[in-house]
Amino acid sequence: MRYPKDGRFGEFGGRFIPETLVPAVEELEENYLKFKNDKEFKAELDYYLRVYAGRPTPLYYAKNLSEKLGGARIYLKREDLLHGGAHKINNTLGQALLAKKMRRKRIIAETGAGQHGVATAMACAALGMKAEVYMGSKDTIRQKLNVFRMNLLGAQVHPVGSGSRTLKDAINEAIRDWIANVETTYYLLGSAVGPHPYPVMVRDFQSVIGEEIRSQMRGIGRTPDIVIACVGGGSNAIGTFCPLVETDAEIIGVEAAGRGLESKKHSATLSAGSRGVLHGMMTYLLQDKDGQIAKTHSISAGLDYPGVGPEHSYLKDSRRVMYHAATDGDVVDAFLMLTRTEGIIPALESAHAVAWAIKVARRRRRSESVVVTLSGRGDKDVEEVQNYLNRNVKD
Amino acid sequence: MSRIEERFAELNQRDQRALIAYVMAGYPNEEATLATVRGQVRGGADIIELGFPFSDPLADGPAIQNAGTVSLRKGAKTGKFFNMVKRIREETEIPLVLMTYTNILYRRGFSEFIADAKRAGIDGCILPDMSIEESGGYLRAAKDHVDTIFLVSPNTSSARIKRIARASSGFLYLVAVFGTTGVKTGVKRYTLDAIKKVKRQTGGRIPVGIGFGVSTPQDVREYVKAGADAVIVGSAYLKIIEDTPERQLESRIYSFTKQLKKETVPD
Numbered sequence: 001m002r003y004p005k006d007g008r009f010g011e012f013g014g015r016f017i018p019e020t021l022v023p024a025v026e027e028l029e030e031n032y033l034k035f036k037n038d039k040e041f042k043a044e045l046d047y048y049l050r051v052y053a054g055r056p057t058p059l060y061y062a063k064n065l066s067e068k069l070g071g072a073r074i075y076l077k078r079e080d081l082l083h084g085g086a087h088k089i090n091n092t093l094g095q096a097l098l099a100k101k102m103r104r105k106r107i108i109a110e111t112g113a114g115q116h117g118v119a120t121a122m123a124c125a126a127l128g129m130k131a132e133v134y135m136g137s138k139d140t141i142r143q144k145l146n147v148f149r150m151n152l153l154g155a156q157v158h159p160v161g162s163g164s165r166t167l168k169d170a171i172n173e174a175i176r177d178w179i180a181n182v183e184t185t186y187y188l189l190g191s192a193v194g195p196h197p198y199p200v201m202v203r204d205f206q207s208v209i210g211e212e213i214r215s216q217m218r219g220i221g222r223t224p225d226i227v228i229a230c231v232g233g234g235s236n237a238i239g240t241f242c243p244l245v246e247t248d249a250e251i252i253g254v255e256a257a258g259r260g261l262e263s264k265k266h267s268a269t270l271s272a273g274s275r276g277v278l279h280g281m282m283t284y285l286l287q288d289k290d291g292q293i294a295k296t297h298s299i300s301a302g303l304d305y306p307g308v309g310p311e312h313s314y315l316k317d318s319r320r321v322m323y324h325a326a327t328d329g330d331v332v333d334a335f336l337m338l339t340r341t342e343g344i345i346p347a348l349e350s351a352h353a354v355a356w357a358i359k360v361a362r363r364r365r366r367s368e369s370v371v372v373t374l375s376g377r378g379d380k381d382v383e384e385v386q387n388y389l390n391r392n393v394k395d
Numbered sequence: 396m397s398r399i400e401e402r403f404a405e406l407n408q409r410d411q412r413a414l415i416a417y418v419m420a421g422y423p424n425e426e427a428t429l430a431t432v433r434g435q436v437r438g439g440a441d442i443i444e445l446g447f448p449f450s451d452p453l454a455d456g457p458a459i460q461n462a463g464t465v466s467l468r469k470g471a472k473t474g475k476f477f478n479m480v481k482r483i484r485e486e487t488e489i490p491l492v493l494m495t496y497t498n499i500l501y502r503r504g505f506s507e508f509i510a511d512a513k514r515a516g517i518d519g520c521i522l523p524d525m526s527i528e529e530s531g532g533y534l535r536a537a538k539d540h541v542d543t544i545f546l547v548s549p550n551t552s553s554a555r556i557k558r559i560a561r562a563s564s565g566f567l568y569l570v571a572v573f574g575t576t577g578v579k580t581g582v583k584r585y586t587l588d589a590i591k592k593v594k595r596q597t598g599g600r601i602p603v604g605i606g607f608g609v610s611t612p613q614d615v616r617e618y619v620k621a622g623a624d625a626v627i628v629g630s631a632y633l634k635i636i637e638d639t640p641e642r643q644l645e646s647r648i649y650s651f652t653k654q655l656k657k658e659t660v661p662d
Binding site: 006014015016017018019020022023162163168169172175176179180181182183274275276277278279280282285287289290291292293 | 548
């Protein structure tokens with residue numbers, strides 16, 4: 001996989017950060033480059049991924065769903081079966097192990113829905129470190145069970161009351177903490193966003209998803225024709241896509257269209273955004289004409305973010321990956337269809353990818369294959385779906 | 396010579412250091428900002444730093460965050476801001492420095508934004524999230540139009556200080572503490588060391604201003620004694636604005652500024 005010089009993916013990415021953080025990101029990059037090819041580090045990470053997180057995850061042929069649609073064969077990459085219930089643990093184990101090698105005792109992280117916070121708390125508990133997690137105060141209410149889970153796991157949760165009180169503000173606050181405690185603290189960022197080297201490092205830790213897809217498809221004598229993943233910050237998607245961009249596969253990222261792209265109540269950064277600088281990177285953003293960051297909406301808290309990983313911006317502009325957006329309504333339909341046909345409850349984030357797969361598979365030949373990354377399980381979302389259904393029956 | 400350079404040259408002749416006084420534009424409204432600036436100018440401030448709000452100010456502490464949020468809620472817009480700058484410029488020839496975030500300039504286009512800012516009366520820009528590695532387009536757009544004031548930190552290496560100083564004009568902004576704006580930690584040993592280090596690395600080729608958490612006349616005195624060419628006071632002004640009825644605002648700002656300015660003048 002390509003390591004971007006100067007942290008640039010074309011014109012995207014880079015390092016737009018306060019000067020106080022420069023020595024910290026330089027040290028991080030130096031250590032990451034040193035350890036990523038270190039035999040001992042790799043063996044240790046591999047051990048935790050296998051025995052603790054539960055890798056490799058299965059690639060499941062969704063026979064019932066495929067036959068019901070009558071088109072291409074749909075395969076599900078079951079990241080939802082990982083410890084904690086989402087792909088997030090791939091990255092938190094990697095970074096927590098790196099933090100340990102760097103002898104950082106204090107770990108901070110941000111979280112939106114709470115999945116990355118929980119995965120950070122788990123990795124830190126397993127490796128004997130202390131975690132503090134910033135979470136928007138709107139999200140601590142929406143996802144109070146995840147707050148409790150983090151507390152049980154020994155992490156301290158700091159509610160963030162500034163700005164829109166969601167993920168982007170949690171990132172701002174984590175960065176402010178990092179500036180103040182730069183000499184003692186490791187910032188464990190949860191998506192493929194932020195200043196270099198985070199986007200490339202998170203991509204690399206998540207690329208185990210795409211690598212396994214390749215070898216599992218080869219194992220059944222196939223290559224994927226179409227690959228689909230959901231995109232918020234875009235870590236499960238970049239981990240899925242990166243090992244496959246040099247194959248012939250058609251690659252599709254699915255964003256949250258919320259209540260529709262015209263409604264302005266969405267989080268479809270690549271589909272409807274423009275270039276800008278936020279959280280240390282140049283990338284596509286949802287913003288007004290003055291450059292103020294816009295409010296976002298999605299039924300899935302994990303996609304509710306006005307930016308996107310810079311490598312996705314590059315893959316969009318180079319047209320190697322096509323980005324689309326699925327509405328809340330399509331997503332709930334896909335959630336229900338997968339649950340009923342296969343007995344698998346997907347996270348609402350992942351249901352965006354499923355929604356697009358349903359649309360695509362119908363139009364494709366039976367000989368073709370569609371691989372969908374099921375980035376997380378949906379237990380956390382059943383209440384949200386119930387509320388959505390109640391609202392929409394009443395209307 | 397730019398207005399900022401001229402101001403430093405004049406102060407040097409009088410053996411004075413510069414007091415740089417901050418205000419968030421439009422907090423809590425345009426008239427209050429104008430009253431604040433009048434108080435600052437009358438009280439002896441040498442340079443005015445005007446904040447323009449950004450929705451996600453990750454280098455700022457609670458005081459400036461809150462002021463920015465209020466200003467945005469009241470409808471702060473880039474175009475309106477330039478009109479406010481023009482109004483200030485009609486009243487005074489004091490150097491005006493804009494502090495905001497990279498995306499505000501990038502969105503309009505560096506060249507277009509800087510041309511508009513200059514036309515309104517802005518003399519320099521401070522962008523706390525603009526690192527030297529990313530500054531090519533910004534520097535090209537600013538050259539011969541506005542001064543580019545970069546920041547250095549107590550943990551910036553000597554080689555990097557030199558590199559940043561070469562890209563800077565007007566003055567070099569030394570961040571006093573590990574933290575965001577407005578943290579009151581008192582004067583730290585490492586900060587005084589940093590002033591000496593930065594002065595040594597720049598060899599007097601560019602003035603060094605110190606800011607972040609500078610809030611009292613005592614702070615100003617100690618930093619001046621340690622060799623700072625300028626001190627920047629920000630969040631402390633916002634606190635006064637917050638606590639003062641509008642009709643007393645200008646006079647309160649005036650007397651606070653006067654106290655601060657006294658510490659930059661030799662006895």
